[in-house]
Amino acid sequence: MEKLLKENDEKYIKDLFEKRLKDPVELVLFLESENGEKVNKFSAQYLPYTEEILKELVALSDKVKLTVYKDNPEKEKEYGVTHISALFVEGKNTDKNVIYYGIPSGHEFSSLLEDIIDVSNGKTELSTQTKLELQKITSSTEILVFVTPTCPYCPRAVRTAHQMAMENHNIKGIMIEANEFPEWSKKYNVYAVPKVVINDKEQFEGALPEDEYLKHVIKGAVNIILE
Amino acid sequence: MDDFFVAGLSTQDTESKDVKNEYDIIIIGAGPGGLTAAIYAGRSRLDTAVIEKLAPGGQIAVSDRVDNYPGFPDGISGEELTKRMEKQAEKFGAEFISDEVRSVNESKTANYFFVETASHGTIKAKSVIIATGADPVKLPVPEEEKFRGRGISYCATCDAAFFKDKVVAVVGGGDTAIADAIYLTKFAKEVIVVHRRDQLRAVKALQEEAFSNPKIKFQWDSIAIHVLGDNKVEGLEVENVKTKEHTVLKVDGIFVAIGTVPNSNFVKGLVETTDRGFIVTDKNRQTSKPGIFAVGDVRDTPLRQVVTAAGDGAIAEFSAEQYIKSKERGV
Numbered sequence: 154m155e156k157l158l159k160e161n162d163e164k165y166i167k168d169l170f171e172k173r174l175k176d177p178v179e180l181v182l183f184l185e186s187e188n189g190e191k192v193n194k195f196s197a198q199y200l201p202y203t204e205e206i207l208k209e210l211v212a213l214s215d216k217v218k219l220t221v222y223k224d225n226p227e228k229e230k231e232y233g234v235t236h237i238s239a240l241f242v243e244g245k246n247t248d249k250n251v252i253y254y255g256i257p258s259g260h261e262f263s264s265l266l267e268d269i270i271d272v273s274n275g276k277t278e279l280s281t282q283t284k285l286e287l288q289k290i291t292s293s294t295e296i297l298v299f300v301t302p303t304c305p306y307c308p309r310a311v312r313t314a315h316q317m318a319m320e321n322h323n324i325k326g327i328m329i330e331a332n333e334f335p336e337w338s339k340k341y342n343v344y345a346v347p348k349v350v351i352n353d354k355e356q357f358e359g360a361l362p363e364d365e366y367l368k369h370v371i372k373g374a375v376n377i378i379l380e
Numbered sequence: 381m382d383d384f385f386v387a388g389l390s391t392q393d394t395e396s397k398d399v400k401n402e403y404d405i406i407i408i409g410a411g412p413g414g415l416t417a418a419i420y421a422g423r424s425r426l427d428t429a430v431i432e433k434l435a436p437g438g439q440i441a442v443s444d445r446v447d448n449y450p451g452f453p454d455g456i457s458g459e460e461l462t463k464r465m466e467k468q469a470e471k472f473g474a475e476f477i478s479d480e481v482r483s484v485n486e487s488k489t490a491n492y493f494f495v496e497t498a499s500h501g502t503i504k505a506k507s508v509i510i511a512t513g514a515d516p517v518k519l520p521v522p523e524e525e526k527f528r529g530r531g532i533s534y535c536a537t538c539d540a541a542f543f544k545d546k547v548v549a550v551v552g553g554g555d556t557a558i559a560d561a562i563y564l565t566k567f568a569k570e571v572i573v574v575h576r577r578d579q580l581r582a583v584k585a586l587q588e589e590a591f592s593n594p595k596i597k598f599q600w601d602s603i604a605i606h607v608l609g610d611n612k613v614e615g616l617e618v619e620n621v622k623t624k625e626h627t628v629l630k631v632d633g634i635f636v637a638i639g640t641v642p643n644s645n646f647v648k649g650l651v652e653t654t655d656r657g658f659i660v661t662d663k664n665r666q667t668s669k670p671g672i673f674a675v676g677d678v679r680d681t682p683l684r685q686v687v688t689a690a691g692d693g694a695i696a697e698f699s700a701e702q703y704i705k706s707k708e709r710g711v
Contacts, residue, residue, distance in 0.1 A: 305459060
């Protein structure tokens, strides 16, 4: 396959990683053969590109490594994988809870770079107030963020979900590339992105500032500690 | 698979810094106007912060192709153009803060402005450039809220992919509407442009492209009355403004581009605006409050384009610098 990253972008990322990465980060990628049970005909065509871009990415720093599990139901179960491809960003402030379903391409490639930097440094840029509020969530909470790679407002919504997951491991922050998962998108009536769904019961469309985003997450979380 | 990956990256190429509590210039908004002001301010070695609430780039970032910005004879995507501006501003030292500005107030001594943000507290600035742009006007039908995100969209590049082989309507007749209609033909099987007049307002070059595209149809002299459907859009009821006749267009999606509303509420009362909220400036792009400048789509101006916003940004930064110098000289 032809290289996907342009030379300029490679140089930029290499430099960025050199300056900003601290501790190691592991990217865990799940793939299946084209006829695998978690693959559909839309996501299947992206699998080689997803693998290729991540290989090119991890070659740019010693601190980022890639583990690929292909057709590995045991590992899929361990990580709670429901669709393919699935990518987990693993490091000191995550626990199988910062997730990308589908290729992190276009605008979402920036989200991945920023996630890697946050995980490597073990901290997020959420406000102190948000971090405190998030600690009230004590049971498992899923934030689904439906995106398209051509949506400039989407990375902010993805990053907020992922940072919340880094701050509280009861939270799973999940990006879903809507083009690759039409059935999944249909289930939640996604016709505009970003669309955020919290625990299947709270949802909103569009990019919201952190404080308003948080209100929806708190509302969607099942058990929160009441003041 | 070309253009698969980003033209640029939004991650800043700098050590993440703590936001300072004081700057020479604070620029609110990171569209072409704000970014140009930031480039000029950085080159003037002014301590500069750009505060952006969503994503850098502004409204033009969602334009598939910009054909009227000089220097790009083959066109350039709005995204790539603004990413380049952002990199340029960063290179000259502007700091970017991701936050929403709630208000701007003048200090009692009139030496400073206090910029109140949602998550970074209050930041002081000697001068402020307002570059907050405008948001799309909502479709004026009773069902707008019900169907927003369920078939009514304000971002063709974001949402076009959900309407593959479907029929969609575009409401509007200006540059944005017609560019959206052309872009949508890459996905939809038919695009119906609903326009309240019998001719388009869009620039001739775009009109020619639209008229020669077999997938684009026109519903002239018509305005949207109702959006029909249960859980998602199934049709658009339009009224002919001349005959008052109603027609139902069977569409699965509606893309809206009928003008913009300026983002100027946060400075209401502080600076003079028009009835519609556009900020009034003099030829130096200074508002009615000395030391506060306005650029781009939020400004009361006859033309709202990337190139005019950029021009505004350069003039406003020049004026802001003069303002700061005159203050320092005690004039």
